[in-house]
Amino acid sequence: MRLPLEVLRALGGQAVIATNAAGSMRADMPTGSIMCLSDHINFSGLNPLIGEPTDARFVPMKDAYDPAIRSALRAAADSTGTQMADGIYAWYSGPSFETPAEIRAIAMLGADAVGMSTVPEVILARFLGLKAAAISTITNMAAGLSDEAISHEHTKAMAPIGAAKLEKVLRAYLRGLA
Numbered sequence: 001m002r003l004p005l006e007v008l009r010a011l012g013g014q015a016v017i018a019t020n021a022a023g024s025m026r027a028d029m030p031t032g033s034i035m036c037l038s039d040h041i042n043f044s045g046l047n048p049l050i051g052e053p054t055d056a057r058f059v060p061m062k063d064a065y066d067p068a069i070r071s072a073l074r075a076a077a078d079s080t081g082t083q084m085a086d087g088i089y090a091w092y093s094g095p096s097f098e099t100p101a102e103i104r105a106i107a108m109l110g111a112d113a114v115g116m117s118t119v120p121e122v123i124l125a126r127f128l129g130l131k132a133a134a135i136s137t138i139t140n141m142a143a144g145l146s147d148e149a150i151s152h153e154h155t156k157a158m159a160p161i162g163a164a165k166l167e168k169v170l171r172a173y174l175r176g177l178a
Contacts, residue, residue, distance in 0.1 A: 001048060001120060001121050001124055002048065002124050005121070005124050005125055005128055005130065006128060008130070009128050009129065009130055013130065014130060014131060015066065015069060015130055015131035015132065015133070016121070016125045016130050016131075016132050016133075017069070017073075017132075017133045017134065017135070017170070017173075018117075018118045018121050018122060018125075018132065018133070018134040018135075019118075019134065019135050019136075019137065019166060020089075020115050020116075020117045020118045020134065020135075020136050020137070021115060021136070021137050021138075021139040021155050021159050021162075022035070022089060022113040022114060022115035022136035022137070022138055022139065023097075023098070023103075023113060023114045023115065023138070023139070023140045023141060023142035023143070023150070024112070024113055024138045024140070024141050024142060024145075025103065025106070025107055025111055025112055025113060025114060025141075025142045025145065026085070026087070026112050026113075027145075028085070029085045029087070029112065029113070029138055030138065030141070031138055031139060031140055031141065031148075031158050031161065031162075032138065032158065032161035032162050032165075033083070033084075033085060033138040033162060033165075034077075034082070034083075034084050034085070034135055034136065034137055034138065034162050034165045034166050034169065035084065035085040035086065035087045035089075035112065035113055035135065035136045035138060036065075036070055036073050036074065036077075036084055036085070036086050036087075036133070036134075036135050037065050037086075037087065037088070037089045037118070037133070037134040037135070037136065038065060038070065038086045038087060038088060039064065039065065039088045039089075040064065040065075040088060040089045040090070040091060040118070040119050040122070041088060041089070041090040041091065041106060041109055041110070041111055042091050042119050042123075043090050043091060043092055043102075043106055043109075043111075044091050044092055044093040044119070045093075046093055046120070047120070047123060048120040048123055048124050048127075049123060049124075049127055052127075056127065057127070059123065059126050059127045060126075061123070061126065064122055064123075064126055064132060065122070065132060065133050065134060066131040066132060066133055068131075069131060069132075069133040070086075070133055072173055072176060073133060073135065073169060073173055074086075075176070076169050076170075076172035076173035076176060077169045077172075079172050080168045080169060080172050082165050082168050082169050083165075084135070084165070084169060085112070087111075087112030087113055087136075088110050088111050088112050088113075089111070089112070089113050089114070089115060089118060089119070089134070089136060090106040090109070090111035090113070090114045090115075091114075091115065091116070091117070091118065091119035091120075092114060092115070092116055093116065094116030094117075095116065097143055097150050098114055098142065098143050099143060099144075100143045100144025102143075103142045103143050103144055103145065104144070113136050113138065113142075114142050115136060118134050118136075122134060135166055135169070135170075137159055137161075137162030137163055137165075137166055138162055139154070139155040139158040139159050139162065140154060140155060140158060
């Protein structure tokens with residue numbers, strides 16, 4: 001993950017917008033929804049900066065998800081009539097899905113969605129001085145919150161529903177940059 005972000009920065013890039021598939025922990029955010037990340041919980045215990053030899057590894061994570069980019073993404077969603085929730089994303093390392101007990105634990109911590117990516121990319125982006133934002137495509141309800149049979153196949157089948165909304169928002173956002 002580090003090399004592509006370093007290349008982006010070397011080419012003059014100033015920001016990155018990450019996307020992911022996630023499980024929802026909110027009844028008002030069903031499969032097919034999208035959620036703009038306002039913050040995250042690193043529940044994995046991992047960090048891509050472990051082993052970084054410089055003190056630069058102590059990256060402040062306040063406003064990890066840039067407020068100005070989030071505001072512009074919100075405006076883009078509104079301009080296209082696309083409903084987009086805001087919420088806190090919890091990162092598990094995967095590749096197994098979370099257990100119902102893990103879901104109950106992160107719900108108590110305030111998570112709105114859960115997934116297996118994005119957090120390390122955002123940590124690295126911030127380390128490299130890039131602004132970051134992220135949007136989740138909700139592909140399932142988190143374990144124990146519905147009768148849905150959670151599987152990778154189900155995730156892949158549901159992803160296009162939210163991806164169409166995500167595409168509309170990102171296209172409107174990019175038009176706003178021109």
